[in-house]
Amino acid sequence: MNSADGAAIVVGVDGSEPALRAVRLAAVEADLRRRPLRVVHAFIWPLLRVPVGPPTAGPPGSGLRQQAEDVVARAVAEAEATRPGLRTTGEIIDGEASAVLLGETPTAAMIVLGDRGLGGFTALLVGSVAVQVATYADCPVLVARGEERTDGPVVVGVDGSPPSRSAVDFAAEEAASRGTALHAVHAYRYPTPARPGDIQPLVYDQDALRDEEQRVLTESLAGIAQRHPDLPVTRETVRDRPVPTLVEASRRAALVVVGGRGRGALTGLLLGSVSHGLLHHSACPVAVVRAPQ
Known part of the structure; x- marks a missing residue:
C-alpha cells in the first residue's frame, strides 16, 4: 500500500446503488x-463532444455537468453520514472511468469500487471497470460486493507467490x-510446476506434498x-480448488484478500484466475493486492 502521508482512500462513484455501497465501505476504511x-x-x-451545460430552453440547474455534481x-x-467528521472531498474528472481511476492509483492508499455500475450489463456479475482497475492498479483495490459484515475474520488466500505475500x-x-x-487459507490440488510450461508429475508422494504445502502457508505468515x-x-490448508474454497470462506468473512496473480497464473493473464473468480463470486467484499513492481 502507498504509505505516503496524507494518501487518501479513493472511491469511484457513478450514481448507482453499488457505488453508494462502495462509498459506505470506503468511509469505514478511511476512518x-x-x-x-x-x-x-x-x-x-466532454470526450464525446456532448454538450454538458443546461439546455437552451431548460432550467438553469439541468444538464449533464449538474447531474455529475449531484452524483458527487x-x-x-453518504460518506459523511456513514462516518461523521471524516475528511471527505469530491471531484469530477473528465475521462473514461477506468482511465480516471487508474490515474488515481499511484498516489492513493486504496481504490474502492462497486461491483457494477450504471453501465453494467445485467448478465455480468462484476463490472468491467472493477476488473480493469483491479488488474492494473498500483495500489490495493477493494470491491464492494456480497454482504457488508461487521463481524467475521479477514480471510486471505495464500499460495507463496509475491502477490500472495x-x-x-x-x-x-x-x-x-x-x-x-486473520484466517489464512491455502488451497492446492497438485504439485506446482517449478517453471512455466512444466507438466505436472503423474506420480508423487501425497504426504510429502501435504507437508510442502503446509510449509508454504507457514512461510507466507512469517513475521506477522x-x-x-x-x-x-x-x-x-485444503486440498481443493482455490476459488470455491475461498468463496465458501467468504460466506463467514468480513473481507477476502487475494493477490492479483498467483504462482499458478498463466503469464499472459495480468489478473489471476483466483482473484478474477473471487471478484465474481465472493459473498463479501474483496480486496485485490498486486505485488510491488
Missing part, C-alpha cells in the same frame, strides 16, 4: 486507517485495524506475529 476520503466521478461526456454531492453526503501483509493490517482475526503481536491468526 479505520485515519486517512481522508476522496470521492471521484469520471465524466466522459450525494456520495460525499503482499496480500498477507495487507490482510493482517486490515484485520488488526478492524479488531478481528512480530508485526501484529495481538492479532489472532488461524490457518487452513
Whole structure:
C-alpha cells in the first residue's frame, strides 16, 4: 500500500446503488486507517463532444455537468453520514472511468469500487471497470460486493507467490485495524510446476506434498506475529480448488484478500484466475493486492 502521508482512500462513484455501497465501505476504511476520503466521478461526456451545460430552453440547474455534481454531492453526503467528521472531498474528472481511476492509483492508499455500475450489463456479475482497475492498479483495490459484515475474520488466500505475500501483509493490517482475526487459507490440488510450461508429475508422494504445502502457508505468515503481536491468526490448508474454497470462506468473512496473480497464473493473464473468480463470486467484499513492481 502507498504509505505516503496524507494518501487518501479513493472511491469511484457513478450514481448507482453499488457505488453508494462502495462509498459506505470506503468511509469505514478511511476512518479505520485515519486517512481522508476522496470521492471521484469520471465524466466522459466532454470526450464525446456532448454538450454538458443546461439546455437552451431548460432550467438553469439541468444538464449533464449538474447531474455529475449531484452524483458527487450525494456520495460525499453518504460518506459523511456513514462516518461523521471524516475528511471527505469530491471531484469530477473528465475521462473514461477506468482511465480516471487508474490515474488515481499511484498516489492513493486504496481504490474502492462497486461491483457494477450504471453501465453494467445485467448478465455480468462484476463490472468491467472493477476488473480493469483491479488488474492494473498500483495500489490495493477493494470491491464492494456480497454482504457488508461487521463481524467475521479477514480471510486471505495464500499460495507463496509475491502477490500472495503482499496480500498477507495487507490482510493482517486490515484485520488488526478492524479488531478481528486473520484466517489464512491455502488451497492446492497438485504439485506446482517449478517453471512455466512444466507438466505436472503423474506420480508423487501425497504426504510429502501435504507437508510442502503446509510449509508454504507457514512461510507466507512469517513475521506477522512480530508485526501484529495481538492479532489472532488461524490457518487452513485444503486440498481443493482455490476459488470455491475461498468463496465458501467468504460466506463467514468480513473481507477476502487475494493477490492479483498467483504462482499458478498463466503469464499472459495480468489478473489471476483466483482473484478474477473471487471478484465474481465472493459473498463479501474483496480486496485485490498486486505485488510491488
